[in-house]
Amino acid sequence: MQQTAPRPRHFSMVREFQLADFFTLGNAACGVGAILLAMLFMASGERSQFFVAAALAPAAFLFDVLDGRIARARHQHSALGRELDSLSDVISFGMAPAALGFAAGLQGGWDAAALIYFVCCGVSRLARYNVTAETLAADASGKVKYFEGTPIPTSVVLTGILAWAAWQERLGERLWGGVLELGPWELHPLALLFVLSGSLMISKTLRIPKF
Template identity: 35%
Template sequence: MKHLPNICTLANLFFGCIAIAFILNAPAFLTTINEEEYRPVLGLEQMYWGSFFIALAALMDVFDGLAARSLGANSLIGRDLDSLADVVSFGVAPSMIIFKLLWLAYMAEPGALDAPLLATTPAFLLACFGALRLARFNQTSAQQRDHFSGMPIPAAGIIVASLPLLSWYRNPIFNFDELLRNKWFLYLLVAVLCFLMVSKIKFLKWKAPGKGASAWWPQIVLLLVLLAGMPFLKFAVVPLVFVLYILFSVIYRYPETSPLAEARQ
C-alpha cells in the first residue's frame, strides 16, 4: 500500500503521455468548399480524447495526494515524481493543444501556407513556466500550506484542456469557434496563464485552511456553479469556474502568516 501514491503519480504521467499522442495525431488540413474557397478543419475528435486523458491525469493527481496523506507516505522521491508527471500532463500536453489551435488560426488566414512555424512556438511557454512554477513550489512548499503562491499548474492545464471541448460540444449561448481560431486570443491566454503560474498571487487550495462555511465558501460556491452550470453551459462552465477561482483566490481572507514565513516565499 505504501507504493499506492507513486502508482497514482505514474498513472498521471501515463495518461498525460497518451493525451499528447492523441493531440499530435489530430489532423489539421484544408478542405475544398468549392473550387475557389478553402477552409481549415481541425480533427477535434482526437483533441477531445486528449482533453479526456488530461482530465484523467488530473484525477490521478488528486488521488496521489489523498493516498500519500492517508498512508503517511510522503517522500522527497514522491514529490519530485509528482512534479515530473505534472509538467508533462499539465504543461506539455496543454502546450500541444495551444500549438494545434495556433496552427489552425494561421491556416485560416490568407497566405496560410507561408505561415512561419515559429509563430506557433509560444505555445510551449506553458510547459516552461509550468516547470518553473513546480520547481519553486518544491522549494517553498512548507510556506504554502494554507494557499498556493502562484496558480497551480493543474489549473492551467485543465483550462487549456477545456478548449477543444468548447468546440466539440457546441454551447447554445456562445459559439467559441471564432474565438479559438483567433491567434491573438491564444497568445493572450498563454501570456496570462504563464504570468499567473509564476506570480506571487495567493491561490486557493482545494482544502480550505480552516473549518466552517466562512473558510470553505469558495470551494462550495465553485462546486455549486459547476454542477448547476453544466446542464446549461456544457463545458463552457469550466472557463466560468476558472475565472471565479481566480476572483475568489484574490478576495479570500487567508490566515495570517508570520513575516519570516512571508520572506521565505
C-alpha cells in the same frame, strides 16, 4: 574463498514506490496519451481523437488529486513522490495543453512563443514549489497551506476551452478571435490565454489556499 555473486536488483526501483506513486504515474500516462492523440489528430483530422486527448486532462487531474490524498492518508510523503508528482504535472498540465493548443491551430510564430512561455512558466512554478514546500508547510503534517501563484493543474481550463472550440468546429483557420499579422509572425489571440495562465502560475503575490 569463492565470492557469491551479487543478486540482480531487477525492479528495485518499483519496489520503492508507494501506492500513491502509482497514481502519480497514472497522471503522467494520461499526459503522454494526450500528446500522442494530439499528434494523431494533426495527421488524421479525426476530431474524436482531439476529444479523447482533451478528456485525458480531467483524468490526469483526478489521478493528481488522489495521489496526494492517498499519500497523506497513509503518511507516506517522500522526496521521490514529490519529484514524480512535479514531473508528471509538467507532462499532463504543461506539455499536453500546449500540444493540444498547437494541434488546435495555434501554429503561428507568436503562438509558438506563447506556448513555450506557458510551459516554461509551469516548469518554473513546480520547481519553486518543490524548493519552498517545506517553508510553506505550517505544521508537522507537511501539508502546504497555500499556493504562491495558480497551481499548474488549473490548465485543465485551457484544455476545456480547446475542447469546446473543437465541439463548435472552431479549430484551425476558424479559431475564435481569428489571426493577426504582427511583424514577421502570426498571432491567434486565443494564444494569449496561455500567456495569462503562465503568468498567473509564476506570480508571487497571488496566494491561493490549498484545501
